[in-house]
Amino acid sequence: MTENVKFGIIGTGGVWRFHKLGAKNHSIVNFVSAYDVDEKNLQKTAKYSKLTTYSNLNEFLKSDIDAVLIMVPHYLHKELVIAAAEVGKNVICEKPMATTLEDCDEMISATRKAGIKFMIAENHRFLPAHQYIKDILEQGYIGEVFLGRTYEGAYATPQFFDENYWHFTFDKGGGGVVMDQGVHKFTMLNWFLGEVDSAQCWLSKSLNSPPSKAEDTAIVLLRYKGGAIITVDISSSTIHPLTNRTELHGTKGSVLEDHSWNDPVQIFSSHPEAEVKGEFFSPKIEHGPFPEYYKISMGHEDAYFARCILEDKKPEFTPEEARTGIAVVLLAYLSAKNGRITSMDELMKIYKTEGTKNIIKGVKEVIQQNYGEMNWEI
Ligand SMILES: NC(=O)c1ccc[n+]([C@@H]2O[C@H](COP(=O)([O-])OP(=O)(O)OC[C@H]3O[C@@H](n4cnc5c(N)ncnc54)[C@H](O)[C@@H]3O)[C@@H](O)[C@H]2O)c1
Known part of the structure; x- marks a missing residue:
């Protein structure tokens, strides 16, 4: 070997x-x-x-x-x-x-x-902080999740204003922040919570980017089949170093996670076997604010894939699972176009008939144009 x-x-x-x-x-x-x-x-x-x-x-x-x-x-x-x-x-x-x-x-x-x-x-599947949350969810430390919110914010680069650069375009990028960054959040949430039942989405542009560019800011509300209701806030025009945040509240406790903290997770658990009771506690987890968490998560990701090859085992994170993240991206766009809560069943009906290729068409028309009012500088 x-x-x-x-x-x-x-x-x-x-x-x-x-x-x-x-x-x-x-x-x-x-x-x-x-x-x-x-x-x-x-x-x-x-x-x-x-x-x-x-x-x-x-x-x-x-x-x-x-x-x-x-x-x-x-x-x-x-x-x-x-x-x-x-x-x-x-x-x-x-x-x-x-x-x-x-x-x-x-x-x-x-x-x-x-x-x-x-x-x-x-890479969000291979971030130790996210793996930790997955483990405590499975062990029941915060019980059944009924409420949550998650956020990713990134600082736009001058490439956002270059109409020939593919990132965030409708044609080559497949959409804006929902496709580019939202997919991280949806794939992670699906891993934690299972299948999405329905979504509601608002899209906006806070950057005065060219017409070829899609939304740079969005809110997606998700209802999971298990009952959890989650807010996903995503933007590529926030003025701070790249970060992510996730908050989940369950019937036995809460977990807070923030990529910009050195100790990225805080848990409050009423579970009888919880390490600390009656207060939030932070376990020691391999982590560091941007760009450290990028290096850590991508290092683990590529090494895991290499081990799967050497040991001839199927990666636990399957392409079918990655596909569920794309389904939520497309559901969010469909909901923004519909201007209402839209179910996964409706998306699947489109998939089985005309296909999902045209979902991105018409998204441009429903993106709110905020930038005229904003004094945003890079
Ligand atoms: N996991 C993360 O957090 C993360 C962060 C950034 C980007 N990404 C993803 O990585 C991918 C690349 O993004 P990027 O920011 O590095 O883009 P980029 O534009 O900086 O780089 C893309 C490269 O691909 C090359 N390229 C274009 N067409 C090609 C072709 N037909 N054959 C070979 N090379 C070709 C370009 O010349 C360029 O060097 C995207 O899927 C993006 O979403 C992931």
């Missing part, structure tokens, strides 16, 4: 830096080569990261690598995942899985047919 997994990367843009830094503590992850259509990005990254470069996709895919890490614009995820699977490479692809449910289905069937390991790089 080899001691490490040789990864080739596709896409040498912004997120690569965090995967590279994350791998520093995980010798099982060995990044060896890179492919990118942007020769300048490719050469710059390869020099900095000491990678062999390829300008031809087929040569790259057929080279001596065990796995491919895909980090490209969202509309390209499907075709590159399938291309890598078809030559027998294991694939880990950045979130969001794809921009439609049909693309997710094609990815699932192609990777299954190829018999390779396939996982979506949803």
Whole structure:
């Protein structure tokens, strides 16, 4: 058995830096080569990261690598995942899985047919603070969750104002903050709480970004089949370093989590076996505010995927599960267009008839334009 997994990367843009830094503590992850259509990005990254470069996709895919890490614009995820699977490479692809449910289905069937390991790089699934919350939920420390709220806020970069840059566009990004950041929250919440019953969503633009760009701010209200009602607040135009927050309240206690805290979790539990009773307590968890939590979560994520390859086991975080996050993204957009609470059953009816490709059409018309009133500067 080899001691490490040789990864080739596709896409040498912004997120690569965090995967590279994350791998520093995980010798099982060995990044060896890179492919990118942007020769300048490719050469710059390869020099900095000491990678062999390829300008031809087929040569790259057929080279001596065990796995491919895909980090490209969202509309390209499907075709590159399938291309890598078809030559027998294991694939880990950045979130969001794809921009439609049909693309997710094609990815699932192609990777299954190829018999390779396939996982979506949803780093929130590999953040120790989130794993801790999942564990205490399973152990019953806060009982049945009936209420929650979660937030992700990021500081926009000048690229938000570049109409030719794909991030947050309707066509290449598949939408704005709901697709780009919301998917993190939805995938995490589905992991904690199960299946979504219905949603209500409002979209707005607080940045004076070009018309090709979708919403930068949103609120999504979710009702889970188990009964929990949750608020998801997301924005890419908040003026603070990137952070996330989650609050869950159950029949036996509450858990608060904030990525910007050094000790990211606080629990109040009335469970008979709770470590501390009558007050909030903070367990020791591997963590650090941005950019530390990025490095930690991506390091664990890539190392876990490498272990799945070496030990020939199916990743616990399945593509089917990642697909449920995309379903909630699309449900939120559908609800914003409907201007009312919309059920998952309604989304599934569309999926089974005309398909989900057109859900993004018409979203532009329902985005509230706030920026005229705001004095927002980058
Ligand atoms: N997990 C996270 O928190 C997180 C954070 C940032 C980005 N991401 C995800 O990572 C992915 C990439 O985002 P980014 O911010 O690095 O984007 P980016 O624009 O900075 O980089 C994308 C790279 O892909 C290359 N590319 C474009 N088309 C290509 C093609 N056909 N073949 C090969 N390379 C191609 C571009 O030249 C560029 O170098 C997206 O899915 C994004 O949502 C995840």
